[in-house]
Amino acid sequence: MEVVHIGRLVASVTDDNNKIKTMQDILFDFISKYVSLTEDEKNALLSLDLFHSVKKGTILLNEGQKTQDNFFVLKGCIRVYYIIDGEEKTTAFYTEMVGLTPHCVRKKVPSDYFISCVEDCILLISNTDMSSKVNSKFPKFDAMCRMLSEELLVKQQIDFDEFKTSSPEKRYLNLLQKRPDLIQRVPQHQLASYLGIKPQSLSRLRARILEKSKD
Amino acid sequence: MEVVHIGRLVASVTDDNNKIKTMQDILFDFISKYVSLTEDEKNALLSLDLFHSVKKGTILLNEGQKTQDNFFVLKGCIRVYYIIDGEEKTTAFYTEMVGLTPHCVRKKVPSDYFISCVEDCILLISNTDMSSKVNSKFPKFDAMCRMLSEELLVKQQIDFDEFKTSSPEKRYLNLLQKRPDLIQRVPQHQLASYLGIKPQSLSRLRARILEKSKD
DNA sequence: ATAAGTCGTTCACTTAAGTTAAGAAATGAT
């Protein structure tokens, strides 16, 4: 994995109001939705040097590999996929302000999937040892992590239920509603497998929908 | 919801070694896998009167209803289903030693699904207020709950990935491996919708598999 | 700049799931 460490203030983007924001601003804005941090706590976070810039296509985790790293997307998009019978099966896309803890972190077994960058990304990468130290020092972080994982659990259950109860076409229309950005920024064949179908079927399905909308 | 409260020691089953076990034995055996309880702690748990006997077909939670109840299955099987376009869509079965916290408990919104008993059940029903009191009094419980929800999160992610990356036939074969009891104890039309297909398709699929295995 | 590879779409054909209907088997209610 080739990951470039970046200074806290280097990377920046313009937000909805054309205000220039550094990645650390973005991070603290996000955190403030859950807990309020003192300057000391903010500095403690920054001193960990968690910010990383990662090039499109970089593989963050290989099948068979073990890791203790957690990934939090500040900018860009990362993707989880399996290779089953020689075929890529994408099961998740993580975009801005979403975090990913690989199974193998909790289960302490080699990963059975890959994680790679769909786009150039700016990520927070923290390993579990590190975060448990921080968490015990700053109970606030621990509280936040627990909130996040509760949120995640519910969200995942709902996503799973939606997937199970929908046809591929409904899943696509649902995605169009809920994550329209994905359809633009992600290659179609990855989207197709995320919807549980082949690229050809996705093409056809889209043509079908377009045809219907004409009437 | 008609739920019969039962004494701690009344209900019993015979285990694999033909030993008679009360529901409280079963509960404490389960808990001991995570934390070890003192007699005081065990008595505190029992004093809460959590054990309930529930008849097959009982609806534990209705769509549109709010609840603070958690359900833990000591014996029997409960099922989560949606009604979408007038059709039942089953998304989960919970069997022995598995717990269920409805979405609406965490999200504080009316439920968008039903929960009902597939069989006569013996359940632990605890409400969130109660358990948070117990948890703050006995940190051990809190620790156990956190372990359980971590376990659940990983398990769910894996289940979701398996579902996404499999065809209905593979899903059925997978279920046959992992939860063979379900295929016996659950009505076929509920199983079908759990697999994401219609009952007719499940019948056909089973016939197809049988046909293949003859060769 | 060119060649090789990747990606998205289209087409013809195959396979599997959805739909509608009918009948047998099991279950529940009176």
Place this chain on the structure above:
DNA sequence: ATCATTTCTTAACTTAAGTGAACGACTTAT
């Protein structure tokens, strides 16, 4: 015990997804 209802299976037909191949558009590497 009988009747009504629900459940499961089978069948014929429809619709949608899988497969294999071809083509143009776009990248990537050299």
